[in-house]
Amino acid sequence: GQNIDQPTEMTATEGAIVQINCTYQTSGFNGLFWYQQHAGEAPTFLSYNVLDGLEEKGRFSSFLSRSKGYSYLLLKELQMKDSASYLCAVRDSNYQLIWGAGTKLIIKP
């Protein structure tokens, strides 16, 4: 079956760096997405990786290794507003999105 694994919850300190991991086993691969979802709100797009390597976008970076079925989202200079759930999703060979359950990130002052 298809599976996306990410930690359920993580805690980090304001101003620090945190890395949220995502491992996947899917039928084919056509890209990996990270979305941010604040409590009670809709998910919003953060990043997209289809080739191996690091994609940097401001304080957020996303890394992909297709051979290892692995990605991470790196958040730098953490701010209180970064407290949210982070969803990893993989697009499979049928171009359907397979979603992880999300990682709830708690930022402490």
Place this chain on the structure above:
Amino acid sequence: IAGITQAPTSQILAAGRRMTLRCTQDMRHNAMYWYRQDLGLGLRLIHYSNTAGTTGKGEVPDGYSVSRANTDDFPLTLASAVPSQTSVYFCASSSGGGTGELFFGEGSRLTVL
């Protein structure tokens, strides 16, 4: 601001009742989706539509139906609601081009008693 509008935002419904969740987008996206989100689970696809006039079943379609009469609207109907359909429902759309990222509506919180 362009985007996706869902209605109602929240609804409490008696089991056995019929309910339609509305979804309208003004981005002229071809693809639209309905997901449900439950605690501890990833988003699960209920139904999708790649273009007006066509629909398809997702991972959890039982008990739900959709229609896509035009590009903008994609309503989701629960013919006879059951308590297991208590969830937060998100409508989303995608242009299909570029990354194919999804744009989500604000969600509809449905409670079936």
